[in-house]
Amino acid sequence: MRLAVKNLIRIGAVCGTMAAIYSFPSMAAIGPGFTEGSYVATITADSVNINKSGDSEEVLLTVKAGSEYEVLDDLGNGWVKVRVNDTEGYLPVSGNAMVAQVGADEMAEVQQDAVESSNSYKRQQVVNYALQFVGGRYRYGGSDPNTGVDCSGFTRYVLQNSAGISMGRSSTAQSRQGVPVSADQMQPGDLIFYGAGSSINHVAMYIGNGQIVHASTERTGITISNWNYRNPVKIVNVLG
Structure with a gap:
């Protein structure tokens, strides 16, 4: 819990055999520009589901104890x-935060933590989207992993359909997009390029843990490999 905390509110706290249940002070919708006097929800349960909407039990995210979230509104009845x-989610506070x-x-x-978490979440979503095609067919000149795709067609398809990012058709063209990064800076979703010298002839997507997913060869198809199975010549961040 943060040190400079005031007006602490526990909803559903138990003291002895009596349950002391409190509600927020009246809060209109708190926008992201409001800082002084804003509220933060800190998860205290081992895990809790944050729902996608207030009138649905569809889960947006399952979060763990210690996670913190900016409160945008008090919805009453123990929900914020x-x-x-x-995006926005709906958290049942009672007994959970x-x-x-x-x-x-x-x-x-x-x-700031939320921005970093959002970027990590977005990158993982891109990786998860790419991984669903593992085992698919390699086809030179192909542009759809559902029917056969080559290396640059694969990364182009994944980034367009999972993140709305338009990429060039060839690996060389894609290597000119985004921001170059070093091997110790690369994150899941970054593109790794391979070739001889400065000549680029292959592209793959980094998925974390020292691995890539790529449309490799006609024999292996779309597969997972170690990121340095060949000598990388360039790494690019196109996800920001």
């Missing part, structure tokens, strides 16, 4: 609307 990645009013510095930390 919180910022989750680049503590809500505290924090100052501008603390809220800035929470919001």
